[in-house]
Amino acid sequence: MTIDLRTEIERIRTAYQKRRPDDARYTWSDPAYVFMLQNVERRVLRMLARQHLLPLSGKRILEVGCGTGHWLREFVKWGADPTAVAGVDLLPDRVTVARNLCPGGTRVFPCDAQELPFSTGEFDMVAHFTVFTSILDSDMKRRVAQESVRVLKPGGLGLWYDFHVANPHNPDVRPVGHRELSDLFPSCCITVERVTLAPPLVRLVAPRSWVACAILDTIPLLRTHYLAAVRKTGVF
Helix, strand or coil, X not given: CXXXXXXXXXXXXXXHHHCCCCXXXXXXXXXXXXHHHHXXXXXXXXXXXXXXXXXXCCCCEEEECCCCCHHHHHHHHCCCCHHHEEEEECCHXXXXXXXXXXXXXXXXXXXXXXXXXXXXXXXXXXXXXXXXXXXXXXXXXXXXXXXXXXXXXXXXXXXXXXXXXXXXXXXXCCCCCHHHHHHHCCCEEEEEEEEEECHHHHHHHCCCCHHXXXXXXXXXXXXXXXXXXXXXXXXX
16 A cells, blocks of 8 residues: 555554553553563563673664663663664654753754654664554555664664554554564564553453463463564565
8 A cells, every 4th residue: 555655654653642651551550551560571671682782882773663761771780871763753842851850961863763863774783663554555654664774783683673564443554464564674583572461451360360460471372462672684
């Protein structure tokens, strides 16, 4: 699907601006949110260890679509130097919040990720958390992927977290499957695992039993997201 890119950028901005910042489903007081986020954090740390990215000290890291900076702050908490961590986001108001919340020295910019303001081969890792499912235009997806790989060092790691199961209640997003993920990064070596117990199921079960959520999470078919290591292996 290809549409006018300016129209797509405005559509994405509008879709994110419609989301309520006070949505109780995304607060630390909600047990389902805590379960899902802590589960992702554990799996990301395990993947970084397997990919020999830990410790993060000395690593240069970029997050594309950083929002209010949650993962930027996690990278710093896990040992990255704030001055070596950068984030870009399409929405200036989110960038403002991220700048206020992130440690001093963290670079955060409002930016269209189709043209990243960084040098070729600048980063050891480029992270994407639920970014590509918000882009409906195939050309824009491809350009964002190309830019993300361009700014990676040879052998650098792209960290991908996004859903592969459709959400019929949200027309502003579209799942990204394994084949599309491979097509977006054709010159890379990709390792994928299924993660994140289906959010509707977590929201039903977590307030009643954390243990039941943990048991259900052991069933891969109930997991709706991919966590992928996208290793830059050749000339892009």
